[in-house]
Amino acid sequence: MQTTYKNILRRNSLGRLPLYFMAILMGWSVQSCSDDYDDVEIAMGEPVSISVSGSEIDLTQKQADAEAVSFVWTTGSNMGTGSSISYTLELDRAGNDFVSAMSYNMGKAVYQKTFTHKELNNLLLDYFGVEANTAVELDARITANVAADEVEVQTATSQVTVRSYLPVSETLYLIGDAAPNGWSADAATALSPDPSDPTTFSYQGPLSAGELKFITDLGQFMPSYNKGVDANTLVYRTEDAQPDDKFLIEESGIYAIELNLVDLAISIEKQAGPAYDVLYMVGDATPNGWDIANAVEMTQNPDNLFQFTWEGVLTPGEFKIPVNRNTDFGQDMFMPQPEDPSKAFLHEGGKDGDYKWQIENENYYYVTLDLSDMTISIEPFELYIVGSAAPNGWDIGNATPLTQDPDNWYIFTYEGNLNAGEFKFPVNQNSDWGQDMYMRDPLDASKMYRHIGGDDDDSKWIIAEGDAGSYILTLNVQDLTIDIQKQ
Known part of the structure; x- marks a missing residue:
């Protein structure tokens, strides 16, 4: 019976037992032995195992951000030691005995690893060197490491077959004398990718009479997507020797363009425009x-x-x-x-x-x-503070609003703590960082200027180490002045 209460005491996660409870336990043990009771058997748990959500996966860029495959494993056993278990997932080509595996340290209390179509395809092409549009078998191994020397490492394996794809460009631009910015590859007009299908792009806006085609990278005329066998077909062009056929826009107007780089299909339709060009x-x-x-x-x-x-x-x-x-x-x-x-x-x-x-x-x-x-929107002017010195740091979606003077719309104040770091004042909380901002005049910290969204300048005020504390900031967006007072 001595082994039994050693096991019980070792499993007690509350630390040392009170003496009175130990006395009761010892008395119980003596009585149990004298009555010839059986030892209490404590289950040790099952060794770790792993499963996969599918045995054959065809990856596709149209579902780039969707789940492709998920590996799920059990907790395994610490063999009654009470020690923590951490997990490592490895993927390798089948039969390679994991000698060149991609390894993922999953940590503790994590029992699943999911890959999107894009993530797994990048792993196949970039790490394992798999050719596009090729099926390959992958071995998956989960290793359960118990933080106790007396417990052996546990492993389990599974297998999945995955077919890769050849990724198409994630960006697309419009050029041509029909396009808003003409033939300039540096200023080509961006098309918008479909959030649910990144291989589909669209554009709606003005086009002039003339020709157009599509490029994948700003400043580069090649590769391009050109007119194929008809006005509803694309062809991928990578060399000057290939035909450079373009789409023809016969008359100026508002157009809707939608195309898919995998299907090589395109539609260009003229839209009804507004009745007015000035109001x-x-x-x-x-x-x-x-x-x-x-x-x-x-x-x-x-x-x-x-x-x-x-x-x-x-x-x-x-x-x-x-x-x-x-x-x-x-x-x-x-x-x-x-x-x-x-x-x-x-x-x-x-x-x-x-x-x-x-x-x-x-x-x-x-x-x-x-x-x-x-519809009409009439939005009042607002001002926010953002930066490593600001309360919410660089999280512009939660940038701290300034208080507007009810009698003087152009005066804003911030009263609160500032950390060591830097700050500036955006006019909204848009997370694309393309908005206007009020920034520090490089020649005079008591003055500011309105930075135009998209410009390269980025001048900020700085709170030095040791100067963190409570501040009152007063901004005048008419006079372009700022008063910074530490409290």
């Missing part, structure tokens, strides 16, 4: 008031001709959007729907009804009218 804002909320002859002009988005934007200071009052600057006020105008001011409708000149958007507070606003769905 205006008029009203006592706007800079030029009701002077319709000088109504402020909205900007048509060159990438989406249905969108018209304006940004600037609006004061308490109202406005509407005429289609021209005729001073008789008899023209058509876009006005808010009475029941939903986030929606617009086209009021015909001379008809009854005169609805306007209302502005309650003076502020700098971003106004966007979208004629494709007849």
